[in-house]
Amino acid sequence: MAGAVRKASLEDVDEIGHVHYEAHVQTYSGIFPEGVIESFPATERAKMWTRFLTANFGELWVAELEGRIVGFASTGPPREHPPVRDVELGSIYVLAAHHGSGLGQELLDVSLGGRGASLWVLDDNPRAHAFYARNGFSPDGTDKIDEHFGNVREIRMVR
Known part of the structure; x- marks a missing residue:
């Protein structure tokens, strides 16, 4: 069955919330x-996505395969000021078992x-x-330290 x-x-x-948590485990364990x-469990992530949808913070999309959600993406207004684009891709995750399936694309x-x-x-x-x-997308030379996730370095990419 196609996704x-x-x-x-x-x-x-x-x-x-479950996919978000599992994708973080699969992608960022050891990083x-x-x-x-673990400090941000699936139940808390589900609450975050509920707030996102009810407050109209942006758009949230899901990728389904055989009736199960295996990935998601969110877009919304840029969180930085001044913004470099009118929209920000806030998140995109697909469970590792479905990498290469085309669902992320x-x-x-x-x-x-x-x-x-x-x-x-x-x-x-x-x-x-x-x-x-x-x-x-390409890096624009801007970076930041994400304190929420243990002081990891992130870079901004734009297109």
Whole structure:
């Protein structure tokens, strides 16, 4: 069965919270300091996505495969001031078992279309850097330390 991307609803937030947590475990274990991922469990992530949707902070999309959410992406107004683009890709995650399936590409295409955007990505994430570069993003020389996730360095990419 082929995967599908659609706009998320409030009924999806528990699954999105689970995917968000599992994707962080799969992607950032050994990179984030011990305990950082666990300090933000799936239930708290689901609450965060509920607030995101109810407060209309942006758009939230899910990738489904065989009736299960296996990835998601969010877009919204840029969080930095002054903004370098009108929209920011706030997050995009696909569970590791579905890397290479095309669902990440579909999430990006549906959530952004051909629009210019900014995003922040972990400096130590070559897989993500390659994905974004294939999609026209490049580092603009701006970086920051993300204290929420254990003082990891992130870089901004734009297209």
